Amino acid sequence: MIPTFTFIEIIDGVLQQDNYVTIQVGETTAQIFYDPFVVNFYLVQVHQVVIDGSTLTFDESLDQAFAFNVKFPAALQLYGLHEHADSLALRDTNGSDPYRLRNLDVAGYELDSPMALYGAVPVLYGWGTYSHAGVFLHNAAEQWYDITNGQWDTQANVMVESGMFDLFVMIGPSPEDLVQRYLSLTGTFRLPQLWTLGYHQSRWSYMSQEEVKDVVANFTTYNFPLDVIWLDVDYTDGKKYFTWDPATYSDPVEMQKNISAAFKRLVAIIDPHIKVEKGYNVYDGALEKGYFVKRANGSVFEGDCWPGLSSYIDFLNPDARQYYGSYYSYDKFPYSTPVLSGIWNDMNEPSVFDNSIEKTLPGDSLHFGNVSHRDIHNIYGLLHTMSTHQGLLDRDNGTTRPFILTRAHFAGTQRYSGIWTGDNTAGWGYLSVSYDSCLGANLLGLVFCGADVGGFSGNPDTELLQRWYQAGAWLPFYRAHASSDTQRREPYLFDSGVQGVIRGAIQMRYQHLPVWYTLFYEHERNKVPVIRPLFYHYSYELETFKLRNHLLVGRDILVRAVAEPGVETVTVHFPGSENEHWMPVDSTEVYEGTTDVDVPVDIKSIPVFYRVGSVIVRKDLVRLSTDEMANDGYTINACLDRRNQSTGTVFLDDFTSYNYANNKQYNYLRIDMDDVNVALTKIDEDSNPDGFDFVIDEVIIHRIVQEPQNGKPGRYVKTVHKTDANGQLLKNLKFNYDEPVSIKLGL
Structure with a gap:
């Protein structure tokens, strides 16, 4: 925003x-x-x-x-x-x-x-x-x-x-x-489309449309959730952007129909360098109109990049931004359809393959208004994403929230794009630092952040790869990507044991999509990070100031990545006073705040905890994409505190458009719980929740039965409720959200 x-x-x-x-x-x-x-x-x-x-x-x-x-x-x-x-x-x-x-x-x-x-x-x-x-x-x-x-x-x-x-x-x-x-x-990051929060699969490169279709089909065959398949530079005709390779991507419309039929979407890379080639319409038009960066002597700058000799759009020029952005339209990007749902802006530092100038434009290059490049170098990528963002808005007549991923970024990039941590390496240290990097980005508004799962360069062993899928599921952007010289590592290629661990990590991500979506809305609304270092909420604890491999998803979910090989326990810091308690997602202990505990781990999962007093809304029936889960009901997890109370929020809308902002068409609810009652309250009286029903499949009450003492964990029990006190299935109940909703749970 x-x-x-x-x-x-x-x-x-x-x-x-x-x-x-x-x-x-x-x-x-x-x-x-x-x-x-x-x-x-x-x-x-x-x-x-x-x-x-x-x-x-x-x-x-x-x-x-x-x-x-x-x-x-x-x-x-x-x-x-x-x-x-x-x-x-x-x-x-x-x-x-x-x-x-x-x-x-x-x-x-x-x-x-x-x-x-x-x-x-x-x-x-x-x-x-x-x-x-x-x-x-x-x-x-x-x-x-x-x-x-x-x-x-x-x-x-x-x-x-x-x-x-x-x-x-x-x-x-x-x-x-x-x-x-x-x-x-x-500014803030706008609420993204729901599908962007699912799992993304990428590689440099899928070399043909048949290979793309095969990857999508295998995700379905092997029961792995997937929302997006990505195309790196080799889909183009000779690295000319806004084109398709006529031999290997000869029928991109058919490919997009195939992807859409599987309820998936496509993202393609579009970089800022333009191939120097007469007859290439993007180049010819920009050259004629003077839209390229110039050398100090006034001639057009030419440097080497993926296409070979290239010139660089001068995005400081508003007319050049409009020109470049116009090529995202369906008529100027031939054979593109709405299935091409997002754009990947890479190499926009900008990158020039010349080590003598530190692989970027010379400092004395000239931009619009005779501005020296050295004065604006760090906003080149920001200006690039501004152009792409406007182009996608125009392409879809302002009806759809654009999705863009950028590598180069500056203060304010969050208004247009998400980011990732670039060309990392398959190593344990790179897994660990992905948490540091994305937590730092979140404190600066760059909330849509992730890292290449498994590492871009090198070949991870299966232990590292499994741990990365588990840790990456708790970063806002969840994508696997790898270099062209690495071994293939799509999750269905491994043995059944490794497949099971990776599938479980991705399914855990999809179960918590309501949490992620609500947090992104609350970021835009309240200017709060989506993921947070522990010191954001517990700055009175000095132990949190330099803590690594921990993060909070919102206020209520604590995650501890396993970022070292061969371990049977990891030390988890539980923040808060002795009155703050944390419940593991996959066991029945209860841990006390302001304690460090060596928690047992195996390869099946990493430590994840819910804060006592919170309500966590999930979708526990995991299908193979967000579209296929759209009409499924929700599971309310109520983690009751000592007063038998808990509270949380959930946000629902059409998951795609700006109607939530422009027309207040959404359902934003506060959920208050005790051991037998559910109360739903519409937070904004003037919002219109029509069509956005909060369908409750079941309510799970987490109740402490043994308090933690002397550093030893306590214990909680779960009770599952699928009906109200009258015996009606919760999922069949209809609500009028203009009045407070109260549900008494059945046994």
């Missing part, structure tokens, strides 16, 4: 002194010293942020480089600066390279490194037990950050290649407030 800006000057007081001025706005105070230039920010007299202008340095050359220092006096740990293959908690860089922000095409990137990767989001959060503040440097040039963490000394020295010093300061006071303030500036 694009943020709306209304600037209202609200100043409660100004105090002018000889060397400084104090400005009061509510509970926030800014104290500005003139010489040396220093700005202090306070919240309720707690020192939150210092912009130290005494270190502010401007290079007066053409490049306009500058540097400054920012301190977080009340913070203990810094986060942000997405994207790096490193821990979520930023490391001290004293004695090592600084964190670098520069969008680059990096294959086989290093772990535990501050090296630049595909995305650059120049946001720093300073996190303390009771203090949360941040800064957003609104600048698209290359940047470096030297980090220091510690009591009273949490700070960053920032160096910027060029551009403006345009800094936003954000002050909590809570973690939720801080993230909401940032998303108020840069």
Whole structure:
């Protein structure tokens, strides 16, 4: 959602002194010293942020480089600066390279490194037990950050290649407030279509339409849920985008009909480089209209990429964005149909196959308005996805929510596209860092995030592959993808034991699709992350600040990835006070908050827990796609607390259009439970729930019968209810949502 800006000057007081001025706005105070230039920010007299202008340095050359220092006096740990293959908690860089922000095409990137990767989001959060503040440097040039963490000394020295010093300061006071303030500036991810939250299968490349059809058929034959099959670059005619290879994809319409008949969808890759070839309509039109990036001497830039010699669309030019986006229309992209439901924007750092210029456009390349590329490098990918997003909206007359996946990204990319972690490797460390990367992205609004399951490069052994399917099922974007030089690893190719584990992981994902869909709606509505580090809700626990391999799905589901081989137990940190309890999904223990427990694991699953006091809405009858599950009923899992109460939410709409936003056509319900009653309350009185019935197949009550004590787990029991107190099947009940709904459960 694009943020709306209304600037209202609200100043409660100004105090002018000889060397400084104090400005009061509510509970926030800014104290500005003139010489040396220093700005202090306070919240309720707690020192939150210092912009130290005494270190502010401007290079007066053409490049306009500058540097400054920012301190977080009340913070203990810094986060942000997405994207790096490193821990979520930023490391001290004293004695090592600084964190670098520069969008680059990096294959086989290093772990535990501050090296630049595909995305650059120049946001720093300073996190303390009771203090949360941040800064957003609104600048698209290359940047470096030297980090220091510690009591009273949490700070960053920032160096910027060029551009403006345009800094936003954000002050909590809570973690939720801080993230909401940032998303108020840069926008949220719109509610995605439901099918995008299912399982995606990809490879570089499926080399023919017959191979695509065979993969789809095998997923059905072997009973694996699948929603999307992906096409990498080899479906095109000589790497010319918006075309099909006439030999290997000779009848793309028939292929799309075949995919649709299996209730699946298609996503295809479209990159920003355009093959230099006279007679290729995309190239000819862009050349004639002057829509390509130019060299410093004014000639059109040409560099090597997948098609060979290529030129690059100048997406800074709004007319060029419109031109490129128009090719997504059904008439300009021949043989495309609505089954081609999403687009993959890759190589948009942008990538140029020339190591002498770090595999990207030269810094002195020129864009629209004679803007130097070095000034806007990190937003090239963002501008690319803007063009694609508008093109898909126009293609479908604004009726369908576009689905786009991008590799390069910047602050605000979430308004147009999801992301993934790029060309990772089949290794345990890459599985682990996928949680760090996507948790960091979620704190910065990039909530639709995932990693290539199994690793893009290399060949995972079956243990790693199974663990990756299990862990990846709890990231927002769930796709397997692999390089052309790897062994084939579609899940049906393995023995029955491995198939069973992978199938179970994918089915677990589909069971929880109502949770995912509701969380994405609540992200757009409330500006909250979809997945969250534990410190987001439990910042008073210092143990959570550097915790790895853990995440929360929303507030109520705790996941612990198994990210090491051959283990029989993993240590799980259960957050919260002794009054916070957690129930495993697949056993009957109960664990107490603020404890570390060695939990037994086997290859069949990873530890997943529901928070006591929550209601988890699932669809337990798993079919082979989201479309086939659309009319199935729901299972309510009520995890009762000590007062025999639990609460949750569920969101239903048509799963496709913008009617939920434009016409308030949706059913958003609060669910309140005790041991015998279900209460449903429509949250928005003016919403229209017609056609979006919450059909309840069954209610499962989880009730604690033995409290955990002295670090030992307690125990809970389940009771399943399929009828109301009158003996009527729950799934046959009809409700008027304009009035509170109350159901008394049968035995």
